[in-house]
Amino acid sequence: MKIGNLTLKSNALFAPVAGFSDVALRRLCYKYGAGLCYTEMVSAKGLMYKNKNTAFLLAAMPDEQPKAVQLFGNDPEVFFKVAKSEEIAPFDVIDINMGCPVPKIVSNGEGSALMENPPLIEEIVRAAKESGKAVSCKFRIGFNSPSVIECALSAEKGGADMITVHGRLRSDYYAGEANHLYCKQVKEAVNIPVVANGDIRTREDYLKVLEFTGADGVMIARGALGRPFVFSEILDIPFTVDIKSDILEQIAVAKKYYPEAVLVNIMKKHLCYWAKSARLPKKTNLVFTSLKSYGEMLEAVEKYF
Ligand SMILES: Cc1cc2nc3c(=O)[nH]c(=O)nc-3n(C[C@H](O)[C@H](O)[C@H](O)COP(=O)(O)O)c2cc1C
Incomplete structure (x- = not known):
């Protein structure tokens, strides 16, 4: 095209x-x-x-x-x-x-x-x-x-x-x-x-x-x-997906362009969609929407994905 x-x-x-x-x-x-x-x-x-x-x-x-x-x-x-x-x-x-x-x-x-x-x-x-x-x-x-x-x-x-x-x-x-x-x-x-x-x-x-x-x-x-x-x-392209590594890649790229507060705010919303994709229970969204810092965000990604 x-x-x-x-x-x-x-x-x-x-x-x-x-x-x-x-x-x-x-x-x-x-x-x-x-x-x-x-x-x-x-x-x-x-x-x-x-x-x-x-x-x-x-x-x-x-x-x-x-x-x-x-x-x-x-x-x-x-x-x-x-x-x-x-x-x-x-x-x-x-x-x-x-x-x-x-x-x-x-x-x-x-x-x-x-x-x-x-x-x-x-x-x-x-x-x-x-x-x-x-x-x-x-x-x-x-x-x-x-x-x-x-x-x-x-x-x-x-x-x-x-x-x-x-x-x-x-x-x-x-x-x-x-x-x-x-x-x-x-x-x-x-x-x-x-x-x-x-x-x-x-x-x-x-x-x-x-x-x-x-x-x-x-x-x-x-x-x-x-x-x-x-x-x-x-x-129909063959692929394998590792959600956690995609999220970490997304965070690493975003970190180059956005200050911490902006990064965490953007990622909160993305993480709720990733959670849906990974079929996490809906209540996990509460954890993601309450994230306050970069460190907390990485911990949550490690814990839930
Ligand atoms: C949260 C949200 C934000 C959107 N922002 C834009 C935007 O910035 N520009 C735009 O042209 N359309 C925007 N759209 C519309 C989408 O680009 C798209 O046209 C619409 O969601 C239908 O496609 P979908 O069924 O694949 O979601 C937005 C849609 C949603 C749900």
Whole structure:
């Protein structure tokens, strides 16, 4: 599968997931066969105004290949500047968030609110493309009603290199089952690669969704939390997994980029997903969510995994 001039190692992508798609989990997803892993969403405006907290979100290992960042915003001028900025320079791919349902984002006209304004989508994509980087857009089906076909055509007109369709409306948030019919229709409407997203967790889901939609690839979010090896499973790549050693690898990578307090906070959430994956009793989550220091965290990993 190609995105712009980049050829991806596989057609299974790791989604932007706020609070989870950090440098360390992305490394594990790549190790298990993901073709492209995005950062979580980062405010384009925050970057323009050099907001300190955004620096953590952009952490990427020098050998992470390819590097993909997701930005959110609604001002083409901001995208034009930020896409060419020093902070974004290391990234090969810029994804534009057009699916976030959160009221704080939507009320600013960002995230899924953009799906009500296809001409603005075209302008934003064109502005980001001025950077010369590959640009993708991550859509839902629509805001309150389906609009993704018109939106995808606008994105393509603006120069987008790939479209992802999460099969839910903004008004659905994460409820119900993802509907991949619109992804199929987008695939029929545009001439750029299309990726299906929503409720893909197994090889069976992967094959079924690809066949139904005709999409070029799939994107996985929740199915990769505590289970980065899902990429090997769905791609049918032989693998062995040692959860404890993956967790320790994740911590070692994260430690290079985050101060202790940030590291422990990030890992608390990851450890709850790892615990689910390792089928630990639910009450163990209490131990992980109460961790206060790096030392305590390592002890807990030793004890429970
Ligand atoms: C906790 C959480 C955080 C998310 N953060 C983002 C984000 O930063 N950017 C984005 O485009 N989508 C985000 N999403 C949506 C996912 O990328 C994905 O579209 C959605 O979860 C459906 O895929 P899944 O069924 O594989 O989880 C988030 C979803 C969850 C559950």
